[in-house]
Amino acid sequence: MSSVESPQWQQLLSVVNDVWGFRSLRPMQQQSMQAVLDRRDSLVVMPTGGGKSLCFQAPAIAAKGETTVVVSPLIALMKDQVDSLRALDIAACHLDSSQTEDERSEVMRRLKSGTVPLLFISPERLTLPGFQRLLQSLRVRTFAIDEAHCISHWGHDFRPEYREIGRLRELFPDVTIHAYTATATEQVREDIILQLGLIDPQIMIGDFDRPNLTYKVLPRTNVLKQTLEVLGRHHEESGIIYCIRRKDVDELTQQLKSRGVNALAYHAGLSAQERRASQEAFRSERCDIVVATVAFGMGIDRSNVRFVLHAGMPKSIEHYQQEAGRAGRDGLEAECLLLYSGGDFFTWKSVIEKSAEEQQSDREHTLESIRHLEGMNGYCRSASCRHRTLVEHFGQPFAKANCAACDMCLGEVETEADSTVIAQKILSCVARVKERFGVGHVTAILHGDDTERIRSNNHHLLTTYALLKNHSGDQIRDWVYQLVHQNLVAQTDDEYPILRLNHQSWEVLKQQREVRLLRTVKRSRSRASQADVTSWEGVDRELFETLRRLRRSIADQRSQPPYVIFGDNTLRELSRIRPTTSEAMRRVHGIGDAKMRDFGLDFLAAICNHVGEDAPVTRPMLGE
Secondary structure (H helix, E strand, O other): OOHHHOHHHHHHHHHHHHHHOOOOOOHHHHHHHHHHHOOOOEEEEOOOOOOHHHHHHHHHHHOOOOEEEEEOOOHHHHHHHHHHHHOOOOOOEEOOOOOOHHHHHHHHHHHHHOOOOEEEEOHHHHOOHHHHHHHHHOOEEEEEEOOHHHHOOOOOOOOHHHHHHHHHHHHOOOOEEEEEEOOOOHHHHHHHHHHHOOOOOEEEEOOOOOOOEEEEEEEOOOHHHHHHHHHHHOOOOEEEEEOOOHHHHHHHHHHHHHOOOOEEEEOOOOOHHHHHHHHHHHHOOOOOEEEEOOOOOOOOOOOOEEEEEEOOOOOOHHHHHHHHOOOOOOOOOEEEEEEEOOHHHHHHHHHHHHHHHHHOOOHHHHHHHHHHHHHHHHHHHOOOOHHHHHHHHOOOOOOOOOOOOEOOOOOOEEEOOOHHHHHHHHHHHHHHOOOOOOHHHHHHHHHOOOOHHHHHOOHHHOOOOOOOOOOOHHHHHHHHHHHHHOOOOEEOOOOOOOEEOOHHHHHHHOOOOOOOOEEEOOOOOOOOOHHHHHHOOOOOHHHHHHHHHHHHHHHHHHOOOHHHHOOHHHHHHHHHHOOOOHHHHHOOOOOOHHHHHHHHHHHHHHHHHHHOOOOOOOOOOOOO
16 A cells, blocks of 8 residues: 555545645645654755645644644744634644743643644743653654754854754654755755754755746835835735845835835834734734835745835845745735845945954854855846746756746846947946046946036046936946946945956956846836736636625634635635535635634625625535
């Protein structure tokens, strides 16, 4: 008998169907769950939205009378997962510092009774000797390490407290350990296995491509204007806006509020109460827009984020993949726009070096951080398909000739026809100012600006003055940075960097080297991605909005986030097939027994009213 035909596996599939309403599993999910059933350590690398949580939740529920301990880095992340499970009638619990003594005592009582299939805890709690003794007295079958990349010194989000998890093998020699992460290069994967002491682990690496996401990179010109353009494309939809600095978060939040946008700020400079309030408002959909530093997001399980806007370059491709990946976790289309300036690289480099000096960090770790930064900078400057660049960064091939879901493949970025001539004009200007000025001043001269600094240096008399006056200053600045990052002109590391010619610069000036410069193509209307076209095909949009309002009303009554009731993908499917019987509705992906029982009649009534049929008067059927 094959493993997928075994009674144990069939019971697991029944749990997935009855609890979550999923008729089938993705290949990676099946392999991951089989490793848990086979009691074999594993490492699962599955991009955000790939269904990692189900990989450890479903086997835990199927294994009645045992407890799976989930180690999670953030309280908000634990609460989100517990709330979602309880909405499915699963008795999950979490232990964290925000609970009262009575609440923690109740969790302990339930743990000892053997009725908790899933316990979510922080890595810090796992190090407490008293708590370790408690776990040793329970029937703990499995440890699931969520966000496992945090244990790696080479990862993009290293957390020292995660290192203590490495003692699990010593403390619990008979359990299996399963590590889950969305982002891990080969080096990080090897380190996770080493640090956790995984024994002959099954290693599963999912497809890093997220075809439902549309990736775009634009030169940063006017952050507020560009942000409002994004909001205009996503009216009444949710999004996260990332800024590099706290002051940028505060400034942009106030600007948006003054224009009537219900936006909230989130960064480490706010009080814990303010941060919790912003998280909870976004989670409950009382607010759809959060402006934040990278401190926001890991603890948010909201699946219907329709855009992520980076107002500045992230500090690694791994960070970008994780942050941008918070969009479209429901599998539906979403936009990921990055506003880039060449100065972002030097801003982050300065932050990294200053932090390393203050914390006396290991030199190799600092150099690794800068290499991560250079990789992200290369992504922003690349003329290749964005999906291809991200997938290949994680060591996977990308077969599509055209992804139909990035600015490159949608024809929104083109090569400047006069690239070499423009480069020669820029480099000539650097030579004319005797290599003593930076990007801003050289840009102003080429654009023909009338400034005090230009006049006082008689730079308005240079032959290169206003040579590029027919192009915008933002475009000229972007081209200068493109030359810097192609190493066709050097930029010093001073506090006020200046431009210097190098050997490659002279090759361009002597017409011995061709140059390729990119420019963004302005179109009256952007082409829709393939995911955008497909996901709305056949959907009754009026019914979808009706069901959204009903979902929000039910969520408010139950004090739960709307996405816990039904995800957007389930609402779209309901609006596509418009079921008018319990049997038909129960067959919709994402509707399990508990949700059919709790919400079925309400949604059936709304659908029947919309299509002009009488609503059912009996309770909805459970099961197939």
